[in-house]
Amino acid sequence: MAHRAAIVGAGHTRFGVLDDGPRALLRSAVDGAFASVDKGAERSQVGESFLASLGFGGWQIGNSSAVLSEESGITGAPSSRVENACASGGYALRSGVFAVEQGGSPLVLVAGLEKMTDVTNARRRYWLGVSGDTEWERAAGLTFAGVYGLIAAEYLHRYPGARDALAEVAVKNHENGTRNPNAHFQKRVSREEVLRAPRVADPLGLYDCCPVSDGAAALLLAPADQAHQYTDTPVFVDGLGAGSDRLAVQERPELTRFSASRRAGDEALRDAGIDRSRLNFLEVHDCFTIAELLALEDLGFADPGGAVDLTLSGATRPTGRLPVNPDGGLKSKGHPIGATGVSQVYEIFLQLRAAAGTRQVPGAEAALAHNVGGAGATAAVSVFSRG
């Protein structure tokens, strides 16, 4: 298995409603990434950096990558923002790996950030609808909750019994979040609470939706053959895949499958040369409970509709044969948009180094991260191993 790049350090802030502003969040995540490098790394070794961010709220939409350089102490090195809505992080990792492969940079910094809770409720909901099809779907009164509500409605119509599986996703991910000190939610919810919650976009209720969170995460990448200069336990990026689809779901032939995810997943697994059966756990994009079921199907771990039984069987719990979102997922950990894809890789970095504490997946050697932009308009999938 060829390694494309190595992750030698990773940092993560708490996710949630935080006092810290965007600059402090970036600083904290990047400082954490440097501090985590076992044998040490210098800021001057960073040859290039990438910032995943939507620019939520409008605090600094243009040129925010300069703020990343500034707060990382690497002003001077080239930096750019990568924006693919909720998939920004996955795509920033992809850019970072390409930069590593291109050579010339001892280290590449990939950071993700979103500050979402410092704006008024009305402004927040405005920003939650900026990444879908604004000319048609938004004009019909849809934000992402509404689009995923339509998707869930058709899925439930096709696969009776799926409502229980949606509830199980929420229950499981909330349970997982209680073992992640960085998670936004630190509380269990019962199946009854999920089912009884107020509807946001029928059939999706409050507990089917991820929260609006602040947070940042950062990764330090190095060429695979130089990884051991920094640590004895690097985590390797072995496969990358990505895809895109029509922006509006009304222009796609089907609602309940994301072709961008399918393409990205197939490509990443083929690139890594690894069979699905060798993956020990998954980090998938569960912005809404229905999205976790779609991810399992799009990534080939279940046939269409099969994610219902797979989920209800307990297989995706931490103790199951294919744990999904052991860190709580977007659902419970939170979803600071640009930070999410980077945060997924942070979790994989911990797990594959056996450093995930009480939520450690025993013997984890390989894992996959799946990051979706909007309602499937963009997707990035990456495959990792501990080498």
Next chain:
Amino acid sequence: MSTGFEGGAVYTPRFRVGGKPAAAPDEDTFTMAVEAVETFAAGEVPSETARVELVGEFAAVADWGLSAYLGKPVELGRHAGSAVGFAAALRAVESAPNEPSTLLIAAERAGPLGGQAAVLRFGPHRAPRAPEWSQPTDHDSAASLARAGLASIGLAPALPTGASPTPPWTPETAAAFDAVGSLQVSEGAYVPRPRYLENLPSRWRLEGDRCGRCDRVTFPRRARCRFCGLSDRLSTMTLPRDGARVIAATAIGKGGQPTEFDPQVGALGGYGVVLAEFDAGVRLTLQVTDAAPGEVKIGDRVGTRLRRLYPMEGEWRYGRKAVPLPE
């Protein structure tokens, strides 16, 4: 050969309040005028019109909106919604040039008989029978006189009596929605006016492109066939306004709406949204109106109607919404 009466139709809102037909909160005289035209044209958008005499109180959108809706520039005449205004409009159409046709559209949102609209077409192709215009009293509105004339030759159904279906709004909540008027609710990622106008043929008239190579329909228009990529053999087609089938349906609860729908949710509460599929395989997301959230379900057939969406940049935006169709 002189200009004469060619035909006409009336539009009556579905719900009644106090026994009278009552326009829905998202209807105004402009949308009711369009409803009357579409009723007359049996779902087709007429294209041979050159002049429109508007009779009644019309929102500012009518100044440019009727040309946009009809897909060609039309001359507009304006008349008060009274019996006097109606008589003046009739004189205007009778003295209009013979060809092409002239439309007389009378609409009122809340008149003595309730909300209603009527369209009359005048031109060279005279109908066998012309309406008998009743002698107006001071209380008659132009719309009711137009309706009575059409009724005299069997072109207007009697105003409904008996129990009304229960509207998903009350006069009070409807008034609250009206009161948002020209609020400026733009918060940023919104559709700027030029982009809104650019899309009107698809948004208002349901125009799409049929590909001359693969025969598939691209809707909304994208300047090329989105299936085979060809851009030089596209021909305009119009989707039928009725009969799309619901593929998926959701109900947006309070807080699940984009900001520009805040005034609507504040006044009227949550709403339904459906993804509906036309026979051409075309899918369209549509907000549901004239029905409570959750009332329109997967598998139902729906119609599409022009309604008010939300105020933006100082004016109401309009677009198609889904309405339940009678069985």
